[in-house]
Amino acid sequence: MNDETASDKPTPVPLSRDARRVLGVLVEKAKTTPDNYPLSVSGIISGSNQKSNRSPQMQLDEDDVLTALDELKKVGAAREIQGSGRVTKYRHAAYEWLDVDSPGAAVMTELLLRGPQTLGEIRTRASRMYALDDLKVTQEVVDLLIEKDLVEPLSPPGRGQTFAHKLYTPEERMYLEAKLEKQAAAQPQAPTSTRASKSSDSAVDALIARLDTVSERIDALEERIKELESSR
Structure with a gap:
């Protein structure tokens, strides 16, 4: 994974919302569009503001991205390199920085890009970057990240348990806890059979995957339209 000794590794620290989005974009694009990686500032802006695979939606500009990159470089989570044509790019x-492998990076990236999620959501979404065969494998990856103090459960064990990364600022962490408590109080779950529960989870996972695919295609079409308009 790397040749650094444990004492040489940077220690993960809370990141601002913009820095988390930019880091997530860099890891995602390295895995999903390696031909276009490393990324220029323009590419990072586009990836940060895209409509698919993002929650919340954001509208970062060049100053926002450069500030976020400075934050990431300072803590050792990103690096600046010289691209072709003397264009500065970032990896x-x-x-x-996180001391993770490929499955761990995929899960962390999804949590950075979309916020707290259930195990089923994590598995479905992270599998576009690293194939997670089933919920058992996903749970093993999440458990390892919990051991590394990078992820934590935000709700009690059981169906619908939600997990989040631990790179939120203290203020954001308090907000998340309050929001989840309010949601749990407002939506009591009716008892269901194990078979019905598994069937429901599978249907939700399939729907999430289909919606993500459609959103990605829409984003690709929008980017293509922008390219055609700019070339006129």
């Missing part, structure tokens, strides 16, 4: 150092 992540997430594997070293």
Whole structure:
């Protein structure tokens, strides 16, 4: 994974909302569109503001992205390199900074890009970057991240348990706890059979995957339209 000794590894610290989005974009694009990686500032802006695979939706500009990159470089999570044509580009150092492998990076990236999620959501969404065969495998990856103090459960064990990364600022963490408590109080779950529960989870996972695919295609079409309009 890397040749650094444990004492040389940067220690993950809470990141601002913009820095978390930019780090997530860098890792995601390295895995899903390697031909276009490392990314320029323009590419990071586009990836940060895209409509698919993002929650919440954001509208970062160049100043926002540059500030976020400075934050990531300072803590050792990103690096600046010289691209072709003397264009400055950026790559992540997430594997070293977080001390994770490919499945761990995929799960962390989804949590950075979309916020707290259930195990089923994590499995469905992270599998576009690293294939997670089933919920058992996903749970093993999440458990390892919990051991590394990178992820934590935000709700009690059981169906619908929600997990989040631990890179939120203290203020955001308090907000998340309050929001989840309010949701849990407002939506008591009716008892269901194990078979019905598994069937429901599978249907939700399939729907999530279909919606993500459609959203990605829409984003690709919008980017293509922008390219055609700019070339006129």
